[in-house]
Amino acid sequence: MTYRLYYWPGIQGRGEFIRLALEDAGARYDDVLRHSDEFSLPKSAAIFALPYLVAGKTVISQTANILQYLGPRLRLAPMNEPGRLRVHQLQLTIADWLVEAHDTHHPIGSGLYYEQQKREARRRAADFLAVRLPKYLDYFEGVLQRASGRYLLGRACSYADLSLFQMVAGLRYAFPVTFGRLEKRFPRISAVHDRAAARPRLAAYLASPRRIAFNRQGIFRHYPELDSPGKKSKKT
Amino acid sequence: MTYRLYYWPGIQGRGEFIRLALEDAGARYDDVLRHSDEFSLPKSAAIFALPYLVAGKTVISQTANILQYLGPRLRLAPMNEPGRLRVHQLQLTIADWLVEAHDTHHPIGSGLYYEQQKREARRRAADFLAVRLPKYLDYFEGVLQRASGRYLLGRACSYADLSLFQMVAGLRYAFPVTFGRLEKRFPRISAVHDRAAARPRLAAYLASPRRIAFNRQGIFRHYPELDSPGKKSKKT
Numbered sequence: 001m002t003y004r005l006y007y008w009p010g011i012q013g014r015g016e017f018i019r020l021a022l023e024d025a026g027a028r029y030d031d032v033l034r035h036s037d038e039f040s041l042p043k044s045a046a047i048f049a050l051p052y053l054v055a056g057k058t059v060i061s062q063t064a065n066i067l068q069y070l071g072p073r074l075r076l077a078p079m080n081e082p083g084r085l086r087v088h089q090l091q092l093t094i095a096d097w098l099v100e101a102h103d104t105h106h107p108i109g110s111g112l113y114y115e116q117q118k119r120e121a122r123r124r125a126a127d128f129l130a131v132r133l134p135k136y137l138d139y140f141e142g143v144l145q146r147a148s149g150r151y152l153l154g155r156a157c158s159y160a161d162l163s164l165f166q167m168v169a170g171l172r173y174a175f176p177v178t179f180g181r182l183e184k185r186f187p188r189i190s191a192v193h194d195r196a197a198a199r200p201r202l203a204a205y206l207a208s209p210r211r212i213a214f215n216r217q218g219i220f221r222h223y224p225e226l227d228s229p230g231k232k233s234k235k236t
Numbered sequence: 237m238t239y240r241l242y243y244w245p246g247i248q249g250r251g252e253f254i255r256l257a258l259e260d261a262g263a264r265y266d267d268v269l270r271h272s273d274e275f276s277l278p279k280s281a282a283i284f285a286l287p288y289l290v291a292g293k294t295v296i297s298q299t300a301n302i303l304q305y306l307g308p309r310l311r312l313a314p315m316n317e318p319g320r321l322r323v324h325q326l327q328l329t330i331a332d333w334l335v336e337a338h339d340t341h342h343p344i345g346s347g348l349y350y351e352q353q354k355r356e357a358r359r360r361a362a363d364f365l366a367v368r369l370p371k372y373l374d375y376f377e378g379v380l381q382r383a384s385g386r387y388l389l390g391r392a393c394s395y396a397d398l399s400l401f402q403m404v405a406g407l408r409y410a411f412p413v414t415f416g417r418l419e420k421r422f423p424r425i426s427a428v429h430d431r432a433a434a435r436p437r438l439a440a441y442l443a444s445p446r447r448i449a450f451n452r453q454g455i456f457r458h459y460p461e462l463d464s465p466g467k468k469s470k471k472t
Contacts, residue, residue, distance in 0.1 A: 046379045048329045048372075060321055062328040069321060085296055085305060092298040093284045099335060107343050107356065109363035120343065120356045127345035136284075143282045 003029040003070075006039070007051040011218040012166075012211075014063045014098070015051040020162040021067060023205040024196075025074035031210070064091045067159045076159040083153065090143065090152055090160040094167060097136045101170065102219045104128045104226055114216075114223070125226035129178045133171075137186045140164060144188035150195060157196065164189065165196035170220030175227040239265040239306075242275070243287040247454040248402075248447075250299045250334070251287040256398040257303060259441035260432075261310035267446070300327045303395045312395040319389065326379065326388055326396040330403060333372045337406065338455045340364045340462055350452075350459070361462035365414045369407070373422045376400060380424035386431060393432065400425065401432035406456030411463040 003022060007015025009031075022029045032038060052061040053069070060066050068088050071077025077087045102110075107124035108117040140152070147154045151161045168189060171179040183190055196202055205211055214220055239258060243251025245267075258265045268274060288297040289305070296302050304324050307313025313323045338346075343360035344353040376388070383390045387397045404425060407415040419426055432438055441447055450456055 046375070046382060048332075048375050058318055058321070060325065062325045065321060065325045065328055068324075082294060085294070085301060088304075089296065089298045089301045092301055096284075096335075099332075103339070107339075108359045109367060111367055112363070117359075120359070123344045123353075123356070127348070131345060131347055139282070139284050146282060 001028070001056055003027060004054040005029055005031050005051060006033055006054070007031070009033045010212065010215075012170075012214065012220075013051075013218050016166055016212075017063050017159075017163050018051055018053065018066055018070070019210075020166060020202065020205075021070055021074055021076055021159045023210070024157075024162055024199060024202045025070075025076060026201050027070075027074055064088065064095050067091055067163075071159050074159070076157065076162070078153065078156075078158075087153060087158045087160050090140075090158075091163060093136075093139070094160065094163045097132075097167060098219060100128055100132050100136075101167075101174070104174075105221050105223060114221075118225075121223075121226060126228075129175060129182075129227075133179070134182065137182065137189060141186045141188050144192065151192060157199070161192055162196055162202070165193050165202075168193040170214065173214040174220040174222050176222070177227050179227075237264070237292055239263060240290040241265055241267050241287060242269055242290070243267070245269045246448065246451075248406075248450065249287075249455050252402055252448075253299050253395075253399050254287055254289065254302055254306070255446075256402060256438065256441075257306055257310055257312055257395045259446070260393075260398055260435060260438045261306075261312060262437050263306075263310055300324065300331050303327055303399070307395050310395070312393065312398070314389065314392075314394075323389060323394045323396050326376075326394075327399060329372075329375070330396065330399045333368075333403060334455060336364055336368050336372075337403075337410070340410075341457050341459060350457075354461075357459075357462060362464075365411065365418075365463075369415070370418065373418065373425060377422045377424050380428065387428060393435070397428055398432055398438070401429045401438075404429040406450065409450040410456040410458050412458070413463050415463075 005015065005018055005022070007013065007018070019031065047061045049061070051063060051066065052059060053066045055069070060069050068084070068091070071084065071087060072079050077084055104125040105114050105121050106112070106117060107120045114121065143152055149155045151157045152164065168183070197206060216222070241251065241254055241258070243249065243254070255267065283297045285297070287299060287302065288295060289302045291305070296305050304320070304327070307320065307323065308315050313320055340361040341350050341357050342348070342353060343356045350357065379388055385391045387393045388400065404419070433442060452458070
């Protein structure tokens with residue numbers, strides 16, 4: 001079966017978390033909107049937002065839900081229920097983290113331009129970098145420490161590890177100064193990034209034109225003014 | 237088996253979505269932190285944030301993940317995989333909606349006081365009420381219309397319906413003016429709220445002291461200045 005993925009063609013965004021799993025597993029998939037604007041959906045399929053995945057007759061939306069479906073099928077998640085709950089819980093925490101990374105540049109409204117919320121973005125980004133980001137990094141570093149293996153669940157790579165790779169890649173792009181400094185304190189997370197990037201199929205994908213470059217339309221955005229360590233946000 | 241729920245004792249918060257499912261199903265559970273400050277966890281259980289649920293040897297966190305685990309066991313979700321994916325997808329969309337409802341009063345940082353981000357909160361709440369809230373309501377009204385039954389999946393009540401009840405209850409509390417007006421356009425959503433509230437075990441729960449009242453420490457908060465329809469946010 002060929003999976004069909006529907007996601008915005010110009011950004012990595014949430015779709016990238018799905019792409020990484022499909023690519024790492026060597027699954028056959030069609031990234032439909034990259035080459036077509038066919039956007040038709042069965043009427044019964046209620047979709048709030050992209051991405052969605054079509055697998056035969058099944059239409060699934062919500063990134064973490066798609067990964068949960070794909071996980072055991074792509075051998076990127078345990079087969080047993082406790083293991084599946086555990087990797088999904090990690091994925092949902094990454095999803096929370098991702099929203100907060102996004103909201104650094106869009107703290108007021110996702111339908112407004114960055115320029116319309118630049119002042120608020122400076123405050124939110126400062127809080128994210130000083131408070132929230134270290135909290136997430138602490139958490140995942142702790143999970144890795146307890147797992148005492150190479151990946152979040154221990155020995156085997158799961159889709160949550162590929163998502164953690166993506167978080168590190170995105171944060172390096174968006175906040176090179178602050179995250180670059182911070183990352184040194186979390187060697188296990190950096191190691192997961194490097195291990196994932198070195199997996200043969202993932203390495204081939206990352207070097208291919210299928211990997212869209214980070215840019216200022218995506219979730220991770222580089223605005224130098226938001227990446228200013230030590231600068232206090234103005235009291236307002 | 238008696239489930240043990242761990243959640244902040246003074247607010248409804250995310251824990252309430254779990255409580256509603258347990259109460260509606262008549263499940264035996266201990267809302268541990270309501271009567272004890274015992275907070276111990278197995279060392280292997282990595283928890284980023286409350287709530288978490290202990291079910292025998294299983295420790296689960298992330299609200300939607302807990303509900304996914306409980307769903308089939310409490311007869312509040314289908315047993316088959318497509319049905320479970322579908323109800324979970326709805327729940328994850330409610331989780332996204334809930335974060336946006338929360339961020340109306342905390343758009344800059346969850347660790348800061350409301351008073352420290354009041355100006356930004358006005359802008360974010362205005363965008364939420366004008367743009368995002370109607371989008372979510374449209375979506376769930378459409379799901380109900382297509383289901384052409386009494387609940388989101390059709391005939392049977394699922395944990396996502398109980399969560400939709402909670403969203404309506406919370407929005408009525410937080411934004412009585414704006415949501416009160418808006419809700420009239422979404423009669424199917426209101427009907428789910430009323431049907432859920434009339435289920436015998438849920439009605440008994442809502443009338444009991446186990447139901448914590450909404451308050452200004454929770455996710456849904458009533459600040460009259462954020463509930464001002466028609467007022468434009470200042471350009472900044």
